[in-house]
Amino acid sequence: MTLRFLAAGDTALTVELGDRAELGLSMRVLALYGRIVDEALPGVVEVVPTLRSLTVHYDPCVTAAATLRAVLGPLAAEAIASLPEVSAEEPGEWPPAPRRWLLPACYEPEHGPDAEAVATACGLTPWQVTSLHACVPYRVLMVGFLPGHPYMGDLPPPLRVPRRDTPRTAVPPGSIAIATTMTVIYPQESPGGWHIIGRTPVRLFDPARAEPSLLAPGDEVRFRPIGGEEYTALVGKVAVGTWAVEPETGEP
């Protein structure tokens, strides 16, 4: 694993731990994220973890890139050394998730228009695609792109397909989609190039909540398949505020 500092102008500095999307790499990024935040460095405005790097946003009137590099270098080396060596084949053991979520997911064709195409590409049946998707726990690796949009991994290997050749201009909110080694949920209607295989009635982003983003990096997410009727009923309850998903915390 090679640690690199990448210049990102005079208000940000990127700490790069690797250039691939791998579960083991994400684990290290999040470990380092925790260390940097705990350090509460003067002039650091916010720290944004991604799949393989962290971007440290700073105020150049308070600190400087050279100062941050001098502090972050040893910190990063220490955080990395404290974790066992990992590779794509040996992603390593994750620490226990701070929160575990069971999100209802409707995989009926109406809500998963790409399940059939994914099944064809993977040599599976649509039922096998959705069953495989729902049978493993995922970790939230990062939240980015748009408010509350989680990137979760890893997908079971039989389901790994590239992104769609032509992105959709409007993906409905709540859509559960897959591509490469990850699965995502679109919180708002937005353009999107991932394969949509289902939909959740859960609201992933709500600025009125104390924690607007439902999911945070490090969380564990599993999907609970539901039928179309339950999906519709839950959408109604979410809209009037009589139902919201709660996480389990503590040891599994």
Next chain:
Amino acid sequence: MSGVGQSTLVIVLPGLSTTVQDFGRLGWQRFGVPVSGALDRVALTAANIVVGNGSGEAGLECLYQGCEVEIAGESARLAVAGAGASIEVRDGDGGGARLVPSLESVTVQRGQRVRVKMAGPSISAYLAVEGGFAIAPVLGSKSTFVRAALGGFAGRALRAGDALGLVAEVALEREERRLEGVGLEPASVLRIVPGPQDDHFVDGTLERIAAEAYTVRAASDRMGLRLAGAKLAHKIGADIVSDGIAPGAIQVPGDGWPIIMLADRQTTGGYTKIATVASADLPALGRVGPGAVLRFEIVDVEAAEAAARALAAEIAAWPGRLVPAGGGDWRYRLYEANLISGVTDGTACSGAGVSRS
């Protein structure tokens, strides 16, 4: 009208794209929430200083075309900031028009109408109101992020009939003021710091970007300024595994044309970024529109950080440059200056920010 209750600023004509903006939403990027905020923080700061607000109070950002507003309340003190911007105040019956230049405050009475006029060259103008807008911050900011319907007024650009609450019910009893010696010209040369992915481009690309002129394309918006000019070639490809995006990052997708990431940029992205615009040059970038020609000058991180500190020090000195506004019309002041000095002094109305050329 009873005169009781909260004063509001009512939008009569919204202009092309008018939104509530402050310095943006910091601390939420790790949840995918863009920072947003004013494209030109310097002009917003200047407008706020003129009306006596804190520098980061929310104002109305008008893009391309000014808005027209009416005060539903006793009175309100306003100021606009922008190169070529001014405010025209008219009585309810359309009479009594007077023109107030950029960076000068004016008190508007109930029923009077205020038109933000934008003559260029800046495509943005900021209208600040003494006391600020009574808008509840969302995630710590009053800024509007339209794509996620977040913050500002109902999460969207303003429309005719919208009534924005004002904190101050009446303008404070004091003289009108003018901020002198503040330039708000659009950018023409941008200092850039190489990275984070300059090593993903073929050799000589940085030299090339520094030698060429780029033209701003019409497809630009608050998210990014899209440029046309010499295409930049990647060594392998334009795609990377997503990483964080700094303000002013110059992203280069597969077509080879740079996009400079502005206020509404996404938090993370999967395209290579060849360089990043110095933060001190970003406000002036918020003033350029389609067709503008930009050049780049390569600097190191230390030089860009020094520029940021120099800009902050300059802004800190602005409150000391406030002077009594005097006559209501800048043409009158120019006339007056000529009478006193005996020679034409084109800088006498430099408060307008545009007439220093």
